[in-house]
Amino acid sequence: MLVVAGPGPVADLVGSAAAAQDLSVQTTSDLAEAAAAWTQANVVFIAEELAEQVAGRALARRGGVFLVGSDDSALARWSAPLGAEVIPLPSGGAWLGAVLDSGDARSGAPILAVFGGSGGAGASTLAAALALAASQQGQSSALVDLDPLGGGIDLLLGIERAQGWRWPSLRTAEGHVGDLRGYLPQLDKVTVVSMSRESDVDVTTEPLRAIIATLRRSHDLVVIDVGRNLSTASSEAARISTRRLLLAVSSVRGIAAAAQVRQRFGLDEAELVVRGHQAGTVADVLGLPLAGRIPHNKALPAAADRGDLAWLSARNPYLRACAKLLAQRPRP
Ligand SMILES: Nc1ncnc2c1ncn2[C@@H]1O[C@H](COP(=O)(O)OP(=O)(O)O)[C@@H](O)[C@H]1O
Ligand SMILES: [Mg+2]
Structure with missing residues (x-):
């Protein structure tokens, strides 16, 4: 608030x-x-x-x-x-x-779920950057990784060595969970719930609800990197989120795959984010309202690989595009 x-x-x-x-x-x-x-x-x-x-x-x-x-x-x-x-x-x-x-x-902060329209579309990067952009604006955010085979989103932020719990420690959570900020890895004002590289976890509905509920009580924004496999957790994430962003790459295969993702996850209420050109046409083809376009950014892959994403300046065009996405009024 x-x-x-x-x-x-x-x-x-x-x-x-x-x-x-x-x-x-x-x-x-x-x-x-x-x-x-x-x-x-x-x-x-x-x-x-x-x-x-x-x-x-x-x-x-x-x-x-x-x-x-x-x-x-x-x-x-x-x-x-x-x-x-x-x-x-x-x-x-x-x-x-x-x-x-x-x-x-009481219900807490908005929950923004990011869906990748195709493999390597940049969904994890977008989810992390949205959480970072919020923190650069002085808000606290939580970034939740739901992709069991994504390598752990903590890597993207360069905090893979940071002490703190990952999903394996949280998978039995239920009901009312107290403030977790002291137990989770944090970077600036971003709290991270990451998958683990050691053991993969099947996050079930109840723990997901309990963890998201506590995060949204203690942060201004919760961003979920949903991943691309249809699991209990990913369907639940689609259901409980207050805003859903589908990231599509503007290529023939990118659009075809995004249409499948849209259908499988039942993303009729989603907003579209386009990586590439002709965003308006892509939105028309997919039948979703266009929330924005994110630029291709040459600095990103190397920064992400070094875990330096958090050190990109707020003036970086990619982060500026993320800030613009955040500033939009969520659709009712
Ligand atoms: N806007 C962008 N411009 C340039 N490279 C990007 C962009 N978004 C993502 N990437 C790069 O694309 C690759 C896949 O990104 P990632 O976020 O892991 O995709 P996904 O989670 O959808 O599989 C990474 O190397 C990442 O750095
Ligand atoms: Mg990913």
Whole structure:
């Protein structure tokens, strides 16, 4: 969740209510930072003293926005331009807890699942780069690897030697799992749940649900690298994700394979990401809305091989394309 407030009563009140419920909060008075986190946050609270400035940014309309403060006229004035519900203080403080406990905030961060349309399309790279792009914008993200034969996504980030659990340690998880951040390998603000190279694991539905549920409570975004084999875990990932991206290479075989993946995983609600040219035509052929195009980037294979992906600059065109994908409003 995002709290747009300077130091003061609103930040304190929302912060403590969120802490009481073990929710992760990004608090900022920096409008650029707030704008970057705007679409991804599950709920947004805006302190009245920043209402005018946030409204001035004309950000995309979204649900789950609350305007908090004690000045009734300011609340009345800015609630419509922001599309926000009003929480007047001090009386509304009591139901702040209820707002946090209800649906949106409780269910947690968005879950973005990445599907590769064909072998070597670049799905793992895209999933890792989306998680990195979120972290470069100041958000925390979790990257979850579901490809048992992908070699482990920790390699892509160069943290294959990092201490911490991989799927084999998590495969019996169930129910409510506490915050795992201290146990998992991390790089900057990216927490990684990787497959292991030592033993392959058949991740089943219940552990996947339990791990994703805890990750989305403690991060701003969860990205899943689904892999290409149809397994219990990959079908479940397709089901529980809040946004599905199908990455297709624009070649005859790339499109043919992507059409099969789309059908097998039942990705009728997916958005298309095209690697290559003529993205619009590829989207038409596959019958999916185009979320964006990612460039071929000569620096990528070597960076990925060295585990240097995380050190690519945010200005790198590939990472910029990823940031653009993230900034899009998820389809309802
Ligand atoms: N946009 C891109 N430009 C250049 N090379 C890329 C791009 N995306 C991925 N690659 C390279 O393609 C290869 C396969 O990528 P990977 O992400 O492992 O694909 P997948 O997970 O779909 O099998 C890797 O060598 C990777 O570095
Ligand atoms: Mg892969």
